[in-house]
Amino acid sequence: MLDAAMFAEPLRQLVAALGTGVLAPGNPAETIRAAADAVDAARRGSTAATEAVRTHWEGSGAAAAVDATGRVQQSMGMLTDDADDFARLVESAGGKVQSASTRLLGLVDSLERRARAFGSELFTPAGLLTMLPVAAGHLGRGLEIVARTRADLRSDTDAMAALGRRIAPASVTTTSDPATAERLSVSPVSGGVPITLPDGSVAYAPNERAAKAVRAALSQRGVPYLWGGTTPAGFDCSGFTRWAYRQAGLDLPRLAQDQDTAGIRVSQAQLQPGDLAVWSGHVAMYIGNDQMIEAGDPVGVSPVRTTNLDQTFEGFFRPR
Template sequence: MSAALLIAPLKMLVSVLGTGVLPPGATTALGQAQTTLGTAADESTRTVAAVDAGWHGAGGDAASSTAKTLASADSAVGQAGVDVATTIESAAGHVRTANTALNALVDSFVSAASAVPAIATPAGLATLVPLALDHIARGVQVVQTAQTELEADTAALGRHNAPAEVTGVSRNGAQSAAVGGEGTKIVLPDGSTVYAPNERAATAVRAALSVQGTPYVWGGTSTDGFDCSGFTQWAYQQAGVDLPRLAQDQDTAGYAVSQSDLMPGDLAVWSGHVAMYAGNGQYVETGGDPVGITPLYTNNAGQSFEGFYRPHT
């Protein structure tokens, strides 16, 4: 048995992990997204001012709302691009660090093996086998550490999942059927306008938004403190709709909708968490933090995503 064969599992770990070296310019466009989309957001903001100054009535209100939505979306996506670029570079750095550590272990074993006389003899193997096992175990620890770091990076990326479309608006200025008269209008804290499928869903969203800052309390179901499902249950109770108490059961009170069809009041359900969609790519939720607005996401560390659901109202 040769020293190379003994250390082969460690070399395999090096090969599978990769180098962590990104291609030139891999994150450049993402890193510049905030500047690029910031220009678009500024243009939309100027459009809002022009519309508000010279176009009155329902059509003007709709056009102004569209421009506000686009400005908000451009700003959010631009910041998300920078965050994603930073996360990708962080993940690549974790892989590079692990790769360097694994190669150092390989070199360490090869150096130690070269000092052992008569490697193929029982005495030589008695020295090398424990040494190889120790180096391999240390290599596994390196990979496990990298895996934990990469899981955190993956969770960070998941926070920037975007809806398939901006609620109620498209780039050519056309708005969804809800804006055309169907649905119930809601004004979000950032001043943008969205449309819930009906008055009860709108009431639930308004109730949820009205208690931002309420602390997270495990098992909480009142304005003294909420947990995630206690919060969504309470919000819908204000609209006269009863939801099950547990997060993983609240999908049974509604029907599944696709991400592209999300409307305010819809619920995002995981195996142990639930959030309410507020519109414009945002949730209003609590889950360890006080009630607040967060970007839409579907990855939630350690939990399986069950889907989006619209409660029966």
């Protein structure tokens, strides 16, 4: 049966895909803080033991023991601080999603009230001609909220990644998957074109055209999101990747879901700078070293992923 609620169904799907952002009991932030409290308690106990050593033990052995204990206590203190930072990032991300969800629900309520105001005239030709543009406008505002939230969450994701690198430096990270190890390597490849990434690492594009596209994309970091935008005044996702490849002499299709037709499919283990990650309604460019760049609000770099709201991931593609 047709009713006013049907106009708000696309917005409800956005709400469902985004989630509430409410952190349930036992969430990561709560668990991490509990563990940090235990580490801090152990650090305080270690401090008391060190004072006992200073009082009752003398000589080079005592000095070495005190020095070693001091280093352990310093590491425990840093671990506690890092855990607290991580917990705050989790709570920050949850708060951003919760705020966006509240605004989306406000749009649902607004749209349903507008539709109900038509009464029995809603599904007449005149009612539909008036109501459909209103529904499209509400949906557009909802998509903008989601895009902004995704961009806001990217800063938390980047901060978490940086925190992870500080806790477990990449220089000691190992992997048992040879394909993954090769993909994450920053070593020069035969005939590769070097690209310096924003984090200071160097990636190697397979050719000059891919390198030009990546460099063009990186030059637009900070450009705001603009629905339908195709220039440095503002980009949407496919407008951004299309513009970057145009600077390298290759014209990609306009729509995100069509840009896979301009290349060959590759696996995640085969990714090279310049490859595209394509969803049913979004596209991003791989820039190397397990990172990609995409149009958000603003254009920014994020870790490689294969999820994007409730969109279908089409795969990774290499333009040609």
